[in-house]
Each structure stands twice: as C-alpha cells, then as structure tokens.
Amino acid sequence: MDLSAINPVLLIASLMVAATPLLLAAIGELVVEKSGVLNLGVEGMMIVGAIAGFATAVESGSPLLGFIAAAIAGAALSVLFAILTQFAQANQVASGLSLTLFGLGLSALMGQSYVGVKPPQMGDVHIPVLSDLPVVGPILFGHDIILYFGIVLTAAVWWVLKYSRLGLVLRAVGENHDAAHALGYKVIKIRLMAIMFGGACAGLGGAYISLIRVPQWTEGMTAGIGWIALALVVFASWKPWRALLGAYLFGGVTVVQLNLQAAGVAIPVEYLAMSPYLITILVLVILSADKSGAPAALGRNFHASR
Amino acid sequence: MIRLEKRPQPSRAWSMATPLVAVLATMFFGGLLFAALGKPPVEAIRTIFWEPLFGEFAFYYRPQLLVKGAPLVLIAIGLSLGFRAGIWNIGAEGQYIMGAIFGAGAGLAFYPSESFLIFPFMVLAGAFGGWIWAMIPAILKTRFGTNEILVSLMLVYVAEQFLASVSLGLLKNPEGFGFPGSRNLQAWDSAHNAELIAGTGMHWGVVAALIAVIFAYVLLNRHMTGYHIRLTGEAPRAARFAGVNPTRLVLFCLGTSGALAGLAGMFEVSGPSGQISIDFNVGYGFTAIIVAFLGRLHPVGILLAGGLMALTYIGGDIAQSNLQLPAAAIQVFQGMLLFFLLAFDLLTNFRIAIGKPEVA
Secondary structure, three states, X not given: OOHHHOOHHHHHHHHHHHHXXXXXXXXXXXXXHHOXXXXXXXXXXXXXXXXXXXXXXHHHOOHHHHHHHHHHHHHHHHHHHHHHHHHOOOOHHHHHHHHHHHHHHHHHXXXXXXXOXXXXXXXXXXXXXXXXXXXXXXXXXXXXXXXXXXXXXXXXXXXXXXXXXXXXXXXXXXXXXXXXXXXXXXXXXXXXXXXXXXXXXXXXXXXXXXXHHOOOXXXXXXXXXXXXXXXXXXXXXXXXXXXXXXXXXXXXXXXXXXXXXXXXXXXXXXXXXOHHHHHHHHHXXXXXXXXXXXXXXXXXXXXXXX | OEEEEEOOOOOHHHHHXXXXXXXXXXXXXXXXXXXXXXXXXXXXXXXXXXXXXXXXXXXHHHXXXXXXXXXXXXXHHHHHHHHHOOOOOOOXXXXXXXXHHHHHHHHHOOOOOOOOOHHHXXXXXXXXXXXXXXXXXXXXXXXXXXXXXXXXXXXXXXXXXXXXXXXXXXXXXXXXXXXXXXXOHHHOHHHOOOOOOOOOOOOHHHHXXXXXXXXXXXXXXXXXXXXXXXXXXXXXXXXXXXXXXXXXXXXXXXXXXXXXXXXXXXXXXXXXXXXXXXXXXXXXXXXXXXXXXXXXXXXXXXXXXXXXHHHHHHHHHHHHHHHOOOHHHXXXXXXXXXXXXXXXXXXXXXXXXXXXXXXX
C-alpha cells in the first residue's frame, strides 16, 4: 500500500469530474420536484442519454453534438413519463420505475454496436497563464466545458427559483397545484416543461459519464448514479447550492474509494466499491428528518376536474 | 374537444381488460421495434408467444415456464403487498441476492455431509437473508422516516458487491481451480433443489410460489392485516383513524417481501442456477415489479402475469437463437408492457368524453 501515490491536486480535479454527472442529474430532478413531480426515472434517462450522446459523438466526431443529442434523448424519454403522469394520471412512482426499466433495455439495444469503441476526445478548456498555475490551475481552470456548464446551471437554477417570476410560478405549482390552477396557471404545462428540463439534464449527466468520465460504452454503466442523484435532491433539501456541495461530497467518496483501490489498501475492492452506496444511505438517514424544503404537492397528480 | 371525466367508481371491466389491451399494444409496438431492427415482426412475435407453448420443441420449453415463472411470482407477491399500502420496496433484487448467499452459505457450511435436514435449513436461511436485508430500509423508514425506495435500491448495489466478494472469497469452491463461484449445489444431493416430477420443471420454488399466492389471497381477503394493507393504500387518513399501526405495517410488508425474494434467490441458487457466482442475479427482482403491476397487485393476477413474463423470457431466448434478435430487445419489450399498462389504466379511473365540459 502506498498512499503517497495519491496526489491531492489530481484528487480534487478528478473529484469535480466524478461529481458532474451527479450534479447535472440532481439539478434537473430538483427542478422537477420543485414543480411537485417525483420522477424516479433519472437512472433510465441518464443511461439513454449516455448511449445517445456516445453514439452521436462517435458518428459525428463531435463530443459537443453528442451532448446536445443526449439532452434531446433524455428530454424525449421524459415526455413518456409526462404523458403517463400528467395526462394518463398514472402513479408517479410506478411510471418512474417503468421509465428506468425501459431506458435500461433501450440503451442496451442501442449500444450493441458501440461496445469497445473509443469516443472522440472532448478537449479541456485551456486559459493561458491561469491554467498553468500550480495547484489552482488544474483544479479551477483545466476542465472541460460541460463541467463549467454544470456549475453555471446550478447558479442559474438557483437564481430562477429564487428571484424570477417563472421560479415563483413553478414553486407555486409544486406547493399547491389547486391554488395555482385557481390563479390561472397552466399546472400541466408547467410540469411538462419541468419534466423535460429534468430529462435533458439527466441525459447530459449520462453523456458526461460515457464521453468524459469513463470514455467508453458498457451496458448499465450508470450503475446507480441516477438513484444517487435522487438521494442528492433529498440531501440538498431542494436547494441548488447544497446539491452542488452534495455532488462534490459524493464525487469525493467515489474518487477516494477508487484511489484507495489503486493504492492497494488492505480492504477488499468490493467493500470499497460499495462505500458510495452505503454513504448515500447514511446521509439519507441523517438528513431525512429535515423535510422543510420538500414541495407540499410532491408526488400528487393534478386533474382539473376535482 | 376530448377530455377526461373522472369515473365515480373505478370501472371493474376496464380493470380486468387493461392488462390484455396493454399486452396487445406491446405486441404491436414490439413488432414495429423488431421491424426497425430488420427482423420479421410477425415471425418474431409468434416465436415469443407461440413457440414455447405449442411449437415443435415445446416439450422442452414448457417446463422452463415454471422455472422462470416461479421466482417472478414469489417476488411479485411480496412486492404487491407493500405496493398496495404505498410502501415501495424496489430493492427485491438485493434481497434475492442475499437470500441466495445466506441459503447457499448455510448449506455449504455442512458440506459434504448428507442429511435431509440440510435443505429445510437452507430454505430458512434464504428467507432470513432476504428478510434481514429488507429490514434495513424498513427500520430506517420507521425509525428515521428515511425514504424506503432509495435505501432499498442502494442496497441492491451493495448486495451485488457483496455477491462478488463471497464468490471470490468466503464461498469460493476450494476445488474450483481458482475460478470465482461456489461449489455446484446440484451435485450435492442434500442441498439440491431438484425437480420433484422429472421433466416438468416443478421444483420446491414452484411449490413455494403457489403457496405464496394462496397465502396472499387469504391474507388480503380474510385477515385483519390484509384489510389494514388495503385500507392504508386506499385511504391513508381513514386507516390512521381505524387504528392501523403504520410502523408494524411497514415492517410486515417489507419483511414479507424480503423473505419471499430471499426464498426465490435460495431456490434459484440451489436449483436451476446451481451455484453462487458473480453474475448469478439476472434481474428477476426488477422484472417482478412489472409482474406485480401487470397482475393488478392481485395474487391470482400475479400468477398469470408471472406466467406471461416467463413466456417472454423463454420466447425471447428462442427468438435470440432463431432470429438473432438481441437479448436487450426483450428487456425493452417488458419495459414497454409496463408503460402501456400504466397508460391504459387511465380508462379504469376516467371516462373519455367528447365535447365541451358543462359549466357547473
């Protein structure tokens, strides 16, 4: 065992990479839940985003096009969920699950001819002088553009939810859809938009895994990250900045765990590999007492006739 | 203008008919999917639904129906109890794995002695393994209010890692030339969950599944606990006034479904599968969710739905070898089925009306 092989600067830099898919998916789901909808299909939308992005990037040679395709694919899949829950009044838990089961199958089907293929590389942003700084450079100024997009998105969602009229309406729909309806807001339409936004974010997160974090395609490669993103929303008490903090925490656990594996720590690999899931459970236990941020109408369907 | 009117009471006729309509719709859209993959759609659907039952080699495939259906029914029966009460155990896959590990481990501790007591002991250990794994989300939910959906799901990934660990370590076959995986339980009479009637596929797991169906039916219709489950699912507020103890209900529903999933894992590892290995689990825990919904969360419905889902597995295998249909296509097919089922459920609770709404 050689812990000195672990470089703290690289550790932090790779922690940010590990955290980005989680952050993207969690921010999307946060908006969905703020509108009063619980979509448990994050894992399914992520994995479909992962393969759609991967395939597009390989075929077109452009990772950026891949990310766009992933967002579209994630949003498209989320429309199925929206149809089930918003129009057909189906149970949200069951619909979300069906989305995940369907997405896992669909992605495996789409990805058959992409196993073992290498995707085109997404270049890191390089800012002269700043990126070359020791320590600060690799941590703050040496990443790919999507990672920065994730942080900007967090800020944007925070601002919109807190200060804009759109955010106010969205929260009103999530707190009390009957009151919002009485005030003349289109509950179903707003929720549909929120669900699609969440789908696009989950798709981006999935593509980040297949194009940047582990640049390859394997079946079921999201391995529960979508579910951890759902837990992250609870962890964050439905607050964007806390979702960022949580994502970095979980990214940290994942990266430290991988580094310990590489360093040959005396703990068996399997026990290290289960640690992110165990820590997610632990965090859920500690934080589940605080439901202050939860939208009141979360998980309840709306139908105008009542 | 087309709009939805809520029915005063859910339509019983539609409640029975929607699973059939969903299957037909899935066949149609599944056919389109197969056509998109460049396979003959009619031929593919016929292969999946007809070949295992009435085809040339049906004598070989029919027993498989029981082998594949039994774990699905066993797990789905357990899940349906919780689903009815709004308690969502999504981690049956993990409980299934733990049941297999506990069951096989309990047996292997006595290797190579022969005794008729070993198998019953393994059954108990398997049920206990699944039960204890389900108790984790149950206790966290009742004690701390933690969401059982996320916890039970996280535990699936933990169980998968644990499975890898025991098949490489604790339960590894010492005579296995270093390959991961346990001893083959099929080769050891005392621990083998053998066919009860040769050539039928009937094993103890099938018997257990049938008992579970009867047990669940009696529980739901003749027993106070079943009444409490139904009441909690249909009117949570009324249930509280009627003196339902939510803590006990959560522990009961999660515990029962965990124990049944554990049993399914134990019967699988000691029978059809034969050994603990890294990729021993094949997603029965997740497919059982579809089975539970397709069966309308009703014991008899689940029995039928389990048979249908087993059919898609076996037919899928045949289509894979005969038509080179990718294995993942069947997974999509099963996912689609759940989609259509949830969508057509609309017709149970709502009536489609054409024209302008009357102003009240």
